[in-house]
Amino acid sequence: MSIRKSSPVAHRGTDSKSTATVHRRPIDRRLVEQIVRQIVLEQIGGPEYAPELVVSISARHVHLTDQDVETLFGPGHKLTVMKELYQEGFYAAEETVMVVGPRRRMLPTVRILGPTRPHSQVELAHTDGISLGIDCPVRQSGKIEGTPGCVIVGPAGVVELKQGVIRAERHVHMSPRDAEFYGVKSGDRMSLRVYSPCGTVFQDLLVRAEEKIKLEVHLDTDEGNAADVDHATKVELVRQSSGYRNS
C-alpha cells in the first residue's frame, strides 16, 4: 500500500493463463478458435508462448509538456527519473505538483510521469475527482477534448489547464504477439477477473496493442481498492465477444 501511495504505479503479476469465457450471446468464430487453440496447446504439453499478465494500479498522476515543465519548475528544467515503470522508457519523476480544483480544493502532491508529452493531462481516480470537486469524464489517455481543466502549481510557476482532467479508461497494453495469443486487436474490449476477498470482474478494458509493449492492465486506485487487488490470488484476462460492450 505504501508503494501504491508513494509511487504512481505498483505492479502485481499473477496468473497469465488465457481463459475462455461464456457469454449469453452466440459464440463467435474467434472465441471458438481461441478455445480450440488452448485445448490443443494444453494437450501437446502446454503453450509455446504464454504472456505474463501484470496488473498495475495507477495512482493519480500528471503528464506535462516540455513547456509546462519549464513554467512549473523553471527555465530549462528537465524531469528527473525517480523510478522506472514497467513499460520501457516510462518513469515516475522526482517532481510533484499541486493540483487545484474549481472550488480551491487541492491535492498537494501529485506525481509527474515522464517522458513529457504533446499535451498536459491530469489522471485522477473518481474518488480524487470528488475530493477536488471535479466530475472527471472517463477517457482514453490523450482524448481530452471538452474535458474539465484545473490549476497546476509548481515551485516556479503556475499552469492553468483549460482541459485535460480525466479518469483514465481502464485498458490493457500488449504486444501484437499477445494480441494474437488472446485473439484480439487494438480497440477490442476484454474483461479482467480478479480473484480476491473482494472478487470483481472489470469489463470493457480497451485493448491497446503496440510493438515493444509488455502485457499490462492499468486500473486506477478506485478499481484496485474496490477489488482488493493487493490480496488477489489470481487474475484472468478474458476477451469479450467481438464488438460487444457491456455499457
Next chain:
Amino acid sequence: MSIRKSSPVAHRGTDSKSTATVHRRPIDRRLVEQIVRQIVLEQIGGPEYAPELVVSISARHVHLTDQDVETLFGPGHKLTVMKELYQEGFYAAEETVMVVGPRRRMLPTVRILGPTRPHSQVELAHTDGISLGIDCPVRQSGKIEGTPGCVIVGPAGVVELKQGVIRAERHVHMSPRDAEFYGVKSGDRMSLRVYSPCGTVFQDLLVRAEEKIKLEVHLDTDEGNAADVDHATKVELVRQSSGYRNS
C-alpha cells in the same frame, strides 16, 4: 456526488429483474428452479412479485454505543436524526466525529449512523484506510474481533477504540420473500452486475435476509466509484451457484 459526500448513503434504484447466470460449474438444482420459475412467469405475463432493487453507496461512517455517544458529545446526549435511510428506523445523524489513525493522520468529519449499537464500529472504504494509515480488514458488520482500532474525537471527549475499524463486506439486504424470489437464503452469495461506462461485476455479495427489510445492495465508495454507479444504466442481482465463492 454531493449527496454521496454529504450523506453516508445515497440510493439508486434501477432494474429489479432477476437473471440467470452461467458459471463454469455444474448447474445446481436451485439455479435450474430459478430459471424455470422465471421462464414460466414471463410466459404467463410477468411475475406476480418483482422486488425493486436499490443499490446504495455507503460513505465512511461510524456506529456508536450509547456510552460512547455520551463520552463524545456529553452526558445524556442522544443522537439527532439528520436524514432517514432507506431501511426503516435507520438514519444519518446530525453528529459527526473526527477519526484519527495510528500515525496521527485523520478524517475530520465522519458521519454517525443511528440508532446506537452494542459495539462501536468505524466503516471505511479501502481508500479511506490508506489515507488514515489503517489496513482495514473486510468484515461483515459486527464481526470486529481482532480488527484494528482508532481514536474517535468528539466535541466533549475522546474514545479510544481497541478494535472495530473495518471495510464492510459488500452485501445485500432483503426480505424472506425477496430471498425466495431469487432462490437464496441468508449467508448465500450473489453477484451484482453494474452496466455503466465502467461496467463491473461485484461478486460474493453476502445475502442477509430478514423480516421487514427492503431489498438493498450496500457497496462502499471505492466500489461505487470504480463502477461509476452514478452513471449506471442498469443493475442486476444474480445468484451464484450454491456455496460457491469466487475468492
